[in-house]
Amino acid sequence: MIKFKPTKISHRLTIIYAILFFVALAMVNFGTLLSVNYYINQTSAQQIQMVGQTIINDVKSLNDIPKIDLKKFSQIANNVDVSLIYNNKIIYNTGEQYTLQETDSKDVGKVLTAESGENKIMYLNDTLTLDDGARIVIQIVxxxxxxxxxxxxxxxxxLFIDGFVFILAIILGYVISRRALSPIDKITNQAKQISASDLSARIQIDGPDDELKRLSETFNDLIARIQYSYEKQNRFTLDASHELATPLAVIKGYIDVLDRWGKDDREVLNESISSIKVELANMTALLDMLLFLSKGDNEIYKIEKTKFWMNDLIKELIKESNLIDEKHNIFCSTFPQFQIVGDRRLIKQMLRAIVDNSIKYSPEETKINIEYSALDNTAVVKICDEGIGISKEDLTHIFDRFYRVDKARSRSIGGSGLGLSLVKWIVDIHKGTIKAESEIGKGTKMTAKLPLGI
Structure with a gap:
């Protein structure tokens, strides 16, 4: 037995379509009944008129009552009753006599309808005057x-067919809707199996490339993006915890040293305080960068675009970098002049992060060359160093957060693995691209492309 629940889509569709089908069929049947009734009335009226015209023609041709062949009328009066009234007397009648209201002069010769008891009748009253003045009333009923x-x-x-078809429509509609919507139940059941602890499951829908299959594909794409974001966030949390754990452990160690010997040994005291300051500075820089990237991820940070000269920015970058680091030769051979629209502070921070990365991983007395140009409405900046290089396996991950090619070396020189992540975010927010090319022992070339936006 089918139990209908109006909250189910399949049941609502079944009822709606069954009612619509029933109404449509009822309207068709009603129209058919009207057409049949109209056809019957028209046919009956034509029959009455034909019989009446035949009698009138015969009477007119003879023009004499005694010569009228009354038997002939019975042959043509099939399924109708004919009465001839002469001088208020019925001289001929083929069937039942009907008492009818006197016909108005305007309705004489027309087929009319009336009620006789419980029956409906159609009748025609006509009058014919002979040459001798005799008046004959012809009545056909x-x-x-x-x-x-x-x-x-x-x-x-x-009506019986309508009821039967309505019930049949409900049954067939229920079966068809259940079959049509069964993939939705499958999607629902499979979606329930997907949890935060296991986002690898996907919805499998077989069949034609219809709306439901595209829905499942869209849902799978959504789950894939959620999985990527979840794994990225989880990895970010673990890496951040790990990065913060190291300086905290160092600080705790120096505090223990201070607690044991710092009160009596001035050298231990100064060394511990100096090391704690360094670790706190590293932690502050790390937290600032994490906060900056978090604002970018949550679209809280708003870039402030202005038009500025690229050559002025490059000159500032080279001057400041050489002031900070005197052990490397940071230079640019030519300074082409062109303007670009973007967040000047962020673009400068992006270029500085690339230069700082080159400084950290390049031997002393090596060159760091900066080249820039405007090509096809795009600013192209290339920064090449003569550093230790990056392997092909690591190149695909260098823009991931907390990723470091050499973890021990990176920590010793103060690297957090966030610098190039920041570079990638700044490039992306300006709708640009960043590419790294490198060989072990031969150095690295970073190429950033930003739209001029002018």
Whole structure:
């Protein structure tokens, strides 16, 4: 037994379509009944008119009552009653006599309808005057009882068919809707199996490339993005915890040293305080960078775009970098002049991060060359160093947060693995691209492309 629940889509669709189908079928049947009834009435009226015209023509041709062949009328008066009234006397009648209201002069010769008892009749009253002045009234009546019974029987059959088809439509509609919507149940059941602890499951829908399959594909894409974001966030949290754990452990160690010997040994005291300051500075820089990237991820940070000269920015970068680091030769051979629209502070921070990375991983007395140009409405900046290089395996990960090619070396020189992540974010927010090319022992080339936006 089918139990309908209006909260289910399949049940609502079944009821709606069954009602619509029933209403449409009822309207068609009603129209059919009207057409049949109209056809019967028209046919009966034509029959009455034909019989009446035949009698009138015969009477006119003879023009004499005694010569009228009354038997001939019975042959043509099939299913109708004919009465001839002469001088208020019925001289001929083929069937039942009907008492009818006197016909208005404007309705003489027209087929009319009336009620005779419980039956409906159609009749025609006509008057004919002979040459001798004699007046003959011709009355033709057709009992519509059989036709009415036929229409009523047809209506009953159609009503039965409507009810039967309505029930059939509910059953078939339920089966079809269940089959059509079964993939949704499958999607729902499979979606319930996907949890935060296991986002690797995917919805599998077989069949044609229809709306439901595209829905499952869209849902899978959504889960894939959620999985990527979840894993990225989880990895970020673990890496951040790990990065913060190291300086905290160092600080704790120096505090223990101070607690044991710092009160009596001035050298231990100074060394411990100096080391704690360094670790606190590293932690502060790390937290500042994490906060900056977090604002970018949550779209809290708003870039402030202005138009500025690229050559002025490059000159500032080279001058400041050489002041900070005197052990490397940071230079630019030519300074082409062109303007760019962007966040000047962020773009400078992005270029400085690349230069700082080159400084950290390049031997002393080596060169760091900066080249820039404007090409096809794009600013292209290349920074090349003569550092230790990066392997092909590591190149695909250098822009990931907390990723470091040499973890021990990076920590010893103060690297957090966030510098190039920051570079990538700044480039992306300006709708640009960043590419790294490197060989072990031969150095690294970073190429950043930013739209001029002018």
């Amino acid at each position: 057709k009992d519509m009882d059989n036709e009415e019974n036929y229409v009523h029987a047809l209506a009953g059959i159609m």
